[in-house]
Amino acid sequence: MTSKPIRNIAVLGSTGSIGQQTLDIIAEYPALFRAYILVANSSADLLIEQALRFKPALVIIAREDLYDKVRTALQGQDIAVASGAQAIVDAVSLDEVDTVVTAMVGYSGLAPTISAIRSGKTIALANKETLVVAGELITQMLRTSHSVIYPVDSEHGAFYQCLVGERHEDIKRFWLTASGGPFRTTPIEQLADKTAADALKHPNWAMGAKITIDSATMMNKGFEMIEARWLFGIEPKDIEIVVHPQSIVHSMVEFVDGSIKAQLGLPDMHLPIRYALGMPHGRLATTEHHMTLSDFANLTFEAPDRAKFPLIDAAYEAANQGGTMPCVMNAANEVAVAAFLKGAIGFNDIYRIIHTTMEHIANVSTPTYDDYVATNDEARTFAATLC
Numbered sequence: 001m002t003s004k005p006i007r008n009i010a011v012l013g014s015t016g017s018i019g020q021q022t023l024d025i026i027a028e029y030p031a032l033f034r035a036y037i038l039v040a041n042s043s044a045d046l047l048i049e050q051a052l053r054f055k056p057a058l059v060i061i062a063r064e065d066l067y068d069k070v071r072t073a074l075q076g077q078d079i080a081v082a083s084g085a086q087a088i089v090d091a092v093s094l095d096e097v098d099t100v101v102t103a104m105v106g107y108s109g110l111a112p113t114i115s116a117i118r119s120g121k122t123i124a125l126a127n128k129e130t131l132v133v134a135g136e137l138i139t140q141m142l143r144t145s146h147s148v149i150y151p152v153d154s155e156h157g158a159f160y161q162c163l164v165g166e167r168h169e170d171i172k173r174f175w176l177t178a179s180g181g182p183f184r185t186t187p188i189e190q191l192a193d194k195t196a197a198d199a200l201k202h203p204n205w206a207m208g209a210k211i212t213i214d215s216a217t218m219m220n221k222g223f224e225m226i227e228a229r230w231l232f233g234i235e236p237k238d239i240e241i242v243v244h245p246q247s248i249v250h251s252m253v254e255f256v257d258g259s260i261k262a263q264l265g266l267p268d269m270h271l272p273i274r275y276a277l278g279m280p281h282g283r284l285a286t287t288e289h290h291m292t293l294s295d296f297a298n299l300t301f302e303a304p305d306r307a308k309f310p311l312i313d314a315a316y317e318a319a320n321q322g323g324t325m326p327c328v329m330n331a332a333n334e335v336a337v338a339a340f341l342k343g344a345i346g347f348n349d350i351y352r353i354i355h356t357t358m359e360h361i362a363n364v365s366t367p368t369y370d371d372y373v374a375t376n377d378e379a380r381t382f383a384a385t386l387c
């Protein structure tokens with residue numbers, strides 16, 4: 001292996017599940033990576049702990065009311081401290097930053113991702129909502145930027161790996177695998193009574209609360225379909241969702257000659273993060289996360305239950321309408337999931353709120369950035385009245 005320059009990484013969302021696992025990888029390869037910037041929304045204590053351990057040049061706490069706490073705790077360290085949404089946008093464009101890991105939750109990832117593209121950074125994209133909300137705009141920007149996106153989402157990491165060495169015109173179909181979430185075998189009539197605590201018991205993946213609820217409703221798989229569409233230039237109709245409860249096959253690509261390539265690995269986000277951070281130089285060797293035969297002795301696949309999980313069809317509907325409709329869907333989902341996590345609404349209300357909001361908010365067919373911002377605000381306000 002040729003020697004590689006040390007790369008300065010900006011970890012956006014360092015205190016979340018993906019962010020913490022990204023720091024594990026950075027710590028595993030100290031000769032390759034440095035945690036240069038750490039950004040958190042509100043988990044000040046963990047951010048301080050991470051800063052003292054990784055000694056970044058800069059830490060940013062998004063919530064301005066927590067700035068004094070972080071600054072005081074890091075006094076005497078050679079670490080700059082900043083706060084607020086604009087500080088994040090500015091920081092990712094710093095010359096010293098090589099790679100930006102976008103692991104913030106939801107819509108908040110959009111502006112920093114656009115800043116990273118504008119400044120030509122390598123992006124390890126974990127914030128799928130960015131592409132759901134504004135995939136068309138992001139894709140346009142990437143055409144005229146030196147920026148490259150490596151997906152961190154395990155399914156998209158799988159598509160990426162399956163496509164290495166292949167021609168785009170040889171692709172027939174994407175098989176997007178889904179675990180089916182905690183309610184895969186729950187009878188449909190019992191879903192109404194499910195609580196946040198029930199939904200947070202994901203069978204395979206340890207993830208943050210928001211994405212775990214998205215997994216229980218299968219909204220997450222709808223988001224991933226839209227994410228795949230933009231990342232790989234595939235029509236929604238050519239993306240097939242297949243439930244694979246073991247989460248070992250992370251997704252598959254079918255080609256025009258009938259051949260299918262699949263990517264397999266343990267259901268552990270360290271694997272796709274390691275791949276995304278390794279690119280474009282190559283795979284990062286590790287002794288961890290290797291499978292044994294028993295891990296993949298019994299793999300099963302089944303069609304998703306679209307009546308039980310109507311958000312799958314809602315996502316295809318939003319994708320086919322295009323424009324700002326996926327942004328509307330995402331905004332309504334963020335509001336509904338937050339309300340569900342607080343116990344303010346029931347499980348089936350999540351679909352009701354998203355469906356009603358999509359019917360109510362007008363679609364802007366060729367949106368500008370400002371249209372996305374306005375639509376996001378409008379959809380959130382309307383969705384909140386339904387909670």
Ligand code: MG
Nearest residue numbers: 153154155224
């Ligand atoms: Mg995923």
